[in-house]
Amino acid sequence: MRDDVRAAYVPWVAELEGDPAPVRAAAAFLADAAPDLEPVLVAPSRFMASQDAVSEFASGARVVVTPKNLDSVRDSHGSPVLVYKPTLKELVIAMRHRGAQPIAVVEANDISWAAWAAEIAALNLLDNTVLTPPTRTAAQQGLFDAIDHVGNNGWADDPSRRDLRRMLKDLSDLGPINKDELVAYQLVHPKHRARSFDALVRLGVEIGRVSG
Structure with a gap:
């Protein structure tokens, strides 16, 4: 992985719905990008964080950040962030929470974050390509x-x-x-x-x- 890549992205594909592989890939990216720091999980809800595909990552003492518990997780600001099936609200939370640390997004089927991934020059973890921002005049x-x-x-x-x-x-x-x-x-x-x-x-x- 390039040292300057600080974001990763797993686009949604039907074949991987419910499979823990996308979360494992995102977690591996964060472990490689920030080996000395413990990532937090940002998800729309505690229920979403308990789904089989992400429960392995969310287990134990993992800090889980949702829109409802922001006031109680302030101590984890500046941590690497794995964002699971975010809406815009959770992506905003994650971008603020990470500070300058790495971020990895696992996409849901109903909202595409391809534009965000391109703008931040994220690594696509499915095909191992680094995305680039659009060309503008x-x-x-x-x-x-x-x-x-x-x-x-x-x-x-x-x-x-x-x-x-x-x-x-x-x-x-x-x-x-x-x-x-x-x-x-x-x-x-x-x-x-x-x-x-x-x-x-x-x-x-x-x-x-x-x-x-």
Whole structure:
């Protein structure tokens, strides 16, 4: 494995549903990337963490982080993270929880995190290829960064939302907006502060309005 690869991704495939192999591959990646640190598990719920495919990893004294227990697991911040079948909420939690440590995502069948995996240059653990971010023109990249700049408060007030809508319109004039790509960029590369779940949902809604 390349020393600079700090993220891994297991895309969902029907043949591996319920199989512990994807979780074992993700755990092996984290053990190789951060051999001296104990990974935590981020999952949508304790029930999800008890499923057969992940129960082996979640057993014993493993810290399990869910949206409902964030206040009780603060001591594990800055740990490598294995994220099991996340929605956007769990992926946001995991990206904040990891600090600068490695992260590995095992995807569910109903939500693809391919755009996130590409943006963070993750290692695809099924075919052992390192993904690369999409190519953007200078104008597109400038708007991606400008959207980040006006979102330093999560696009939560009228002036920032007005600026966001104008920039999204400018971006749409350059070609169709890939919602997954823009949300992934804001999640992986925030220049000011880590993006909250609510902020990214807000961004997604505004993209939908512009894209029709």
